Amino acid sequence: MNKIKVAVDAMGGDFAPLNDVSGAVIAAEEKRDSLEIILVGKEKLISEELNKHKINLGNLSVVNATEVITMNDSPTDSLKTKSDSSISVGINLVKDKKADAFISAGNTGAVMTASILRLGRIKGVGRPTIGSLFPTDKGRTMVFDVGASVDCKPNHLLEFGVMGSIYMKYVYGIDKPKVGLLNVGEEKSKGDNLTLEAYDLLEKSNLNFVGNVEGRDVLRGRADIIVCDGFVGNVILKFAESVLDVMKSKFRTYSEKGFLQKIWVGMMYGTLKNVVLKDFDYQEYGGVPLLGVNGITIIGHGKSSPIAIKNMIYKAEEMIRKEVNSKISEELSV
Amino acid sequence: MNKIKVAVDAMGGDFAPLNDVSGAVIAAEEKRDSLEIILVGKEKLISEELNKHKINLGNLSVVNATEVITMNDSPTDSLKTKSDSSISVGINLVKDKKADAFISAGNTGAVMTASILRLGRIKGVGRPTIGSLFPTDKGRTMVFDVGASVDCKPNHLLEFGVMGSIYMKYVYGIDKPKVGLLNVGEEKSKGDNLTLEAYDLLEKSNLNFVGNVEGRDVLRGRADIIVCDGFVGNVILKFAESVLDVMKSKFRTYSEKGFLQKIWVGMMYGTLKNVVLKDFDYQEYGGVPLLGVNGITIIGHGKSSPIAIKNMIYKAEEMIRKEVNSKISEELSV
Known part of the structure; x- marks a missing residue:
């Protein structure tokens, strides 16, 4: 099996570099034959952490990055002013094909912005999207978009449905995932201009579209994927977390x-x-994918545990092995 | 003191006519000198309920309405097909000046649609709005709009702020209520096209504008009023209830x-x-106002208790005595 190279932001999140390094060590140890992990960040701090683990892992290396983008930094500003940040350096590794994926529990906006600007979009994708998992009676539902794209057009919601369906099929093993459209009522005639038009597009698509779902349905498992404008998704995600x-x-x-x-x-x-x-503890879920960019980026909660970091690495590996991005491109570039 | 006439939908909600009639009886008894209550609905059912109370109230009367719009009826269709429904008859009492206000725990969409179509808008109001209370650390915050108006323009969000501020000032006694704009980030530069423009309008207004608030701030009491498009407000309200x-x-x-x-x-x-x-039990709050229409309408939760019904009647009285609608007109018709 060819080894997948995953760059890990060692400075990301509230417990950096401790949890990031620990998670990376667990992943590197569990998958010596299939993964190569590159820890990105302040070399000295990372080495100190690594030394505590007293383990020699040939598939774990470090790339130095002298700066750190904090949770409070402005995404766009910090990418300009902190050009040697772990996020910047990590995304560049993916851009330069030195890594297959980048995972980070750091500043979500900065990781997202760097990914979109540096990696570019997959052919056929109008807008990238971030999904977020919500707990339901029956398991989980993933809402796309929760903040990557606002002021969406109807075809963008269709794209979210397509990308989300591919992700849920190949990473979560759900065959023909049910796609719901977040709306203010169940009937087809309900909604604002965006959702009224998106309904038609979704209905005509070959997705497993189950119609409109309301705010009260998010936690009720009526769909595996719920699509909405990133403004609405972001408000609901932050509300839920609070x-x-x-x-x-x-x-x-x-x-x-x-x-x-x-x-x-x-x-x-x-x-x-x-x-x-x-079930409501959003820290437990590990990372969420940024879909639609030319490369694999997984973004985790700032409070990610070592296990959450490890799971993000495995999710990235899964996305690469299952060729999720090629499948998105095939589906949308027609 | 002149008596205020409040029409009460006796057929509204999951416990009709029991809770509606009980709430009306309590209000009529507590305020014999200041209120006149008109129960609207199936006369025979109402009389049976009234008889149980064994009390003679000169300020309580009944207006017959032979039909009932259920919670599952389509608002627009049912207003056409059930022209003698309690909602239709009740709103007409307000329209014909036979009542000063109408309160209902029935089908929210039908009450809203009937009010907007039959009573019309207050001069200067572009879009009516429904507010809903959310619990916070510090008390309560009211979100406008939660479903009366979608596809809002920036000036509509400003109007919601103006109407909401007047309501919170005169009905809740909050001097200079803090107004927040629901958005995806705190900074002024964050948002979609709607909120970016609305921010400017709110900032220039004479409202007590406190800037952007995020989904996580709704339950944190950063503002007394939060304004947003009715699509977002509706999704978040239904999510919260669930x-x-x-x-x-x-x-x-x-x-x-x-x-x-x-x-x-x-x-x-x-x-x-x-x-x-x-605190999260939305049934406990009693009704929410529909602001911006030419008349007073208060809409309650389907599970409203007799006390909730009574409180809705008192809120309607307060809105009339404080001349909330005249104040809205003065502020917006300039």
């Missing part, structure tokens, strides 16, 4: 009311976490 | 696993309800 934070903070406030409350919340918390909160 | 349902269903599934689980969930549920779930 629900868990708000709940946790309410429990904290309650437990601070007294000793008994503290014990009681402690007792409940285990069950709560397993029954409800876990 | 979160509670999903959590409840997860607890139910867990408690069905065995006897101990059932007892344990029962023990936790009281705390859970008071600490977290209550």
